[in-house]
Amino acid sequence: MIQGIGLLWLLSHAPQLVAAVAYSVPSSPPSNASPVLDAAPVGVSLEFFTFPGYMENVTSTMACLRNFRDLTGSWPPIRIGGTTQDRATYNAQSSAAVTYSVSNPADAPMSLTYGPSFIDLAASYPGRVIIGFNRRLNNLANTLAAARLAFQKMRNLDSIELGNEPNFYTNSDPIAGGTWNAARDRASQIEWQKALASNLSTSNIISAGVFFGTDNFNNANLAREEGNAIATIKNFNSHNYPQWAGTYNLARLMSHSAIATQIAPFKAEAMAAKAAGKEYILGESNSATQGGGGISPTFGASLWIVDYVAQSLLLGVKSVYFHQGTIGNCQYCWWGRYSMGNPYYGAYFITAALAGAQRIAPLDNFSNNFGGYAIYKDNKPIRVLLINSNYYESGTRSRESFTLTGLPSNITSVISKRLTGASAVARHDRGTPPHLVVKLSKMGRV
Numbered sequence: 001m002i003q004g005i006g007l008l009w010l011l012s013h014a015p016q017l018v019a020a021v022a023y024s025v026p027s028s029p030p031s032n033a034s035p036v037l038d039a040a041p042v043g044v045s046l047e048f049f050t051f052p053g054y055m056e057n058v059t060s061t062m063a064c065l066r067n068f069r070d071l072t073g074s075w076p077p078i079r080i081g082g083t084t085q086d087r088a089t090y091n092a093q094s095s096a097a098v099t100y101s102v103s104n105p106a107d108a109p110m111s112l113t114y115g116p117s118f119i120d121l122a123a124s125y126p127g128r129v130i131i132g133f134n135r136r137l138n139n140l141a142n143t144l145a146a147a148r149l150a151f152q153k154m155r156n157l158d159s160i161e162l163g164n165e166p167n168f169y170t171n172s173d174p175i176a177g178g179t180w181n182a183a184r185d186r187a188s189q190i191e192w193q194k195a196l197a198s199n200l201s202t203s204n205i206i207s208a209g210v211f212f213g214t215d216n217f218n219n220a221n222l223a224r225e226e227g228n229a230i231a232t233i234k235n236f237n238s239h240n241y242p243q244w245a246g247t248y249n250l251a252r253l254m255s256h257s258a259i260a261t262q263i264a265p266f267k268a269e270a271m272a273a274k275a276a277g278k279e280y281i282l283g284e285s286n287s288a289t290q291g292g293g294g295i296s297p298t299f300g301a302s303l304w305i306v307d308y309v310a311q312s313l314l315l316g317v318k319s320v321y322f323h324q325g326t327i328g329n330c331q332y333c334w335w336g337r338y339s340m341g342n343p344y345y346g347a348y349f350i351t352a353a354l355a356g357a358q359r360i361a362p363l364d365n366f367s368n369n370f371g372g373y374a375i376y377k378d379n380k381p382i383r384v385l386l387i388n389s390n391y392y393e394s395g396t397r398s399r400e401s402f403t404l405t406g407l408p409s410n411i412t413s414v415i416s417k418r419l420t421g422a423s424a425v426a427r428h429d430r431g432t433p434p435h436l437v438v439k440l441s442k443m444g445r446v
């Protein structure tokens with residue numbers, strides 16, 4: 001980067017002509033800037049049963065995570081969990097990391113066991129790890145036995161989840177005792193938190209909540225009931241998938257203003273965590289449920305990741321963990337046993353944009369498909385991130401110009417990096433990867 005500021009351009013070219021956008025860049029972080037950023041705000045969530053497979057059989061896993069480490073100096077945080085954490089039983093006698101059988105390799109198992117080597121594998125990751133254990137099957141002693149081993153072996157342990165998305169538990173799940181609702185879940189979470197913290201003689205260990213969405217199962221309600229069990233909690237955890245199977249819409253997924261609307265309900269969750277003195281994370285997230293259908297492996301989804309991370313950080317989220325599901329059957333995954341998933345480029349781009357930075361602030365009011373962010377270090381803007389999220393698929397493709405004012409007058413040149421693709425629906429795995437266009441320019445027109 002030359003002379004203090006780099007401009008990061010992110011353009012997907014507009015389908016219709018729109019008036020030019022003008023943003024003023026504050027010379028120091030404004031009052032609506034994010035809290036101080038984590039060194040590695042972009043992480044991954046690895047589905048529980050398939051975590052050993054990702055680490056042992058998919059060479060891209062460590063290579064792709066190392067690329068992020070090379071950008072930021074910190075390994076991205078990982079979370080091990082998901083639906084199958086609540087189908088898993090610890091077996092101290094098992095020599096295998098994980099044991100299950102499925103009739104089709106594209107399926108997730110309905111039941112599985114895991115042994116001590118599963119924990120060893122988690123302990124070997126060089127970054128921070130959240131590990132999710134089972135609550136649904138109501139086997140507290142089994143979960144405590146696994147958690148004890150994790151606590152002893154994992155010097156990289158960030159926190160432990162007790163159950164995944166309990167808002168989806170049903171009356172017939174063993175933990176429910178015949179009736180399941182948000183109040184019973186809160187009582188159950190708090191009872192298990194206390195049991196675990198007392199068993200380990202520790203505090204600040206639980207990743208709490210782990211709710212999908214923000215309906216009546218939510219972290220604000222849970223935090224309100226914690227009482228002195230609040231000391232057991234390290235962070236409050238929400239899961240978010242903007243789109244549901246059957247209603248996929250890529251233009252809506254990537255739209256700058258639609259992202260703001262979609263994540264707005266999580267603001268109250270972040271504020272409740274902050275009021276309790278705890279971190280707030282999006283512990284599992286991706287574009288769409290059920291693997292993400294046709295919208296998730298696209299260039300549009302990689303633009304979504306860039307903007308979604310930026311906006312989540314403004315809400316007060318510490319890190320976003322993007323879920324990676326069944327190897328070989330996962331539309332939104334960033335890698336697997338094929339070339340690359342387009343979304344990885346978006347994750348790489350936002351990781352680069354934020355590398356070494358301390359705060360991010362919005363330059364616009366989220367009212368249309370264009371967005372801008374100033375990125376600060378030592379209270380000075382070091383980069384600007386610009387977003388054009390207009391949807392383009394075919395036909396005439398137009399351009400949008402962005403004018404920035406307020407930049408320090410002694411800046412003489414900039415580096416621009418523009419992530420662009422052939423269209424919103426372009427897919428690397430079908431031969432159309434995105435492009436990164438890098439230019440060094442004199443101040444003026446980039």
Ligand SMILES: *[C@@H]1O[C@H](CO)[C@@H](O)[C@H](O)[C@H]1NC(C)=O
Binds near residue numbers: 004411
């Ligand atoms: C530009 O000016 C600012 C404020 O005086 C100063 O902190 C900064 O170091 C200068 N940058 C360069 C590249 O001269």
Ligand SMILES: *[C@@H]1O[C@H](CO)[C@@H](O)[C@H](O)[C@H]1NC(C)=O
Binds near residue numbers: 053097
């Ligand atoms: C790795 O792949 C081999 C060959 O397909 C398979 O037998 C083994 O179970 C896999 N290991 C894990 C941990 O998934």
Ligand SMILES: *[C@@H]1O[C@H](CO)[C@@H](O)[C@H](O)[C@H]1NC(C)=O
Binds near residue numbers: 200
């Ligand atoms: C912790 O839980 C394990 C597994 O249930 C149990 O064997 C052990 O006695 C407990 N220890 C304490 C200190 O509660």
Ligand SMILES: *[C@@H]1O[C@H](CO)[C@@H](O)[C@H](O)[C@H]1NC(C)=O
Binds near residue numbers: 364365367
């Ligand atoms: C938001 O920004 C747009 C365009 O920059 C502007 O026209 C509009 O008045 C702003 N809305 C609010 C509520 O500030």
